[in-house]
Amino acid sequence: MINLDLYLITTEVPQMGRSHIDVARAGIAGGASVIQFREKGKDNQTIYEIACKIRELTRKAGIPFIVNDRVDIALAGDADGVHVGQKDMPAAAVSSLIGKVKIVGASVSSIEEAVRAEREGASYLGVGPIFPTPSKSDAGEPIGCEMLAQIRKSVSIPLVVIGGINLNNVEDVFKAKADGIAVISAVACAPDMEQAVKELLKKFKELKCSKNRKE
Numbered sequence: 001m002i003n004l005d006l007y008l009i010t011t012e013v014p015q016m017g018r019s020h021i022d023v024a025r026a027g028i029a030g031g032a033s034v035i036q037f038r039e040k041g042k043d044n045q046t047i048y049e050i051a052c053k054i055r056e057l058t059r060k061a062g063i064p065f066i067v068n069d070r071v072d073i074a075l076a077g078d079a080d081g082v083h084v085g086q087k088d089m090p091a092a093a094v095s096s097l098i099g100k101v102k103i104v105g106a107s108v109s110s111i112e113e114a115v116r117a118e119r120e121g122a123s124y125l126g127v128g129p130i131f132p133t134p135s136k137s138d139a140g141e142p143i144g145c146e147m148l149a150q151i152r153k154s155v156s157i158p159l160v161v162i163g164g165i166n167l168n169n170v171e172d173v174f175k176a177k178a179d180g181i182a183v184i185s186a187v188a189c190a191p192d193m194e195q196a197v198k199e200l201l202k203k204f205k206e207l208k209c210s211k212n213r214k215e
Contacts, residue, residue, distance in 0.1 A: 002064060002103060004124060004160040004180025005208075006201045008032040009068070010039075010054065011188050023188045024054045028061045030187075030197025033180070036083055036105075038068035051077035064103060071097050081105065083126065086113060092120035107162075109143050111154045118155045126182060127151055129163025130173060134185055145176040152177035167203055174207040 008027035010020040024035050035058050039047050051067060055077050058065035066081045067074035071094055074082045081103025082094050091106045098104070106117035107126045114125055129142050142163060152159060161173045162182035170181060181204055190196035 002124060002158065003033040004158055005033045005204055006031065006197060007034040007036065007126075007160045007162075007180050007182040008187055008197065009036045009162075009182060009184045011184050013188050016189070018188060018193075020050050021053050021057070023193060024057055026193035027187060027197050028057055028063065030194040031201050032063065032197055033201075034064045034066060036066040036068055036182075037079075038083075040069075044073075047073055048076055051079065055079060066103060066105060074098060074102075081123065083107070090120055091117050091122040095121045105160075108151070109140060110147070111151055114151045114155050118157050122157060124158040124160060124179075125151070125155065127159050127161050127178075128182075130161050131164030131169060133163040145172050148173065148176040148178065165200075167199060170200065170203045171207060174204065174211075180204070 010023045012019055020037060027035060035054060037051055037054050051073050055065050064080040066083050067079045068083050069088045071082055075098060082098060083105035084091060084094055085107040091104050095104050103123045104121060105124050105126055106122040108114040108117055117125055127148055129140060130145060130148060131142050148161060158179040160180040160182045161178040165181045165183050166186050173181065181200065183200060187193050187196045
């Protein structure tokens with residue numbers, strides 16, 4: 001089973017001089033368990049080149065590399081999987097293209113979407129936005145932890161939560177049965193990206209350990 005504890009989605013932060021590769025490298029150094037490359041605005045050649053560089057970093061680190069939306073880039077760059085949104089190619093179609101051994105993630109924000117994605121063969125679900133987020137202008141209204149808990153009861157595959165996740169609310173999403181936390185700006189815009197990953201991961205793992213002891 002894929003380890004979703006800390007799922008880092010790369011982005012560029014021009015005002016801080018940070019590239020996708022900078023974010024990925026810092027995330028890996030901090031202990032991120034998955035790296036997803038998400039880029040919508042560059043030409044295909046540039047996207048492919050960045051994907052290959054991140055693939056090299058994740059391979060050395062021994063962690064999964066996921067490409068957002070672009071099945072072609074994922075295949076050409078030998079990614080471990082693809083993550084799709086509600087307006088992208090269905091999970092079943094992605095799986096048929098990249099193969100059953102690859103990872104397919106799907107973004108959902110409702111019980112109906114979650115059940116459908118699981119039925120179509122998604123390996124895990126990205127649930128959100130849980131809280132307001134500055135990272136994606138098209139993310140939609142926050143669904144909150146109550147909806148997360150309802151989705152958890154409706155599907156059996158792992159859930160990674162996204163949208164405004166930070167140290168102050170990690171415990172809230174954990175209590176709602178999240179299997180992992182996905183972050184963008186909480187790391188990419190942090191003064192020290194590596195340290196931000198370490199702190200978020202430490203908090204999430206402490207919650208998991210506490211739960212295991214109680215059980």
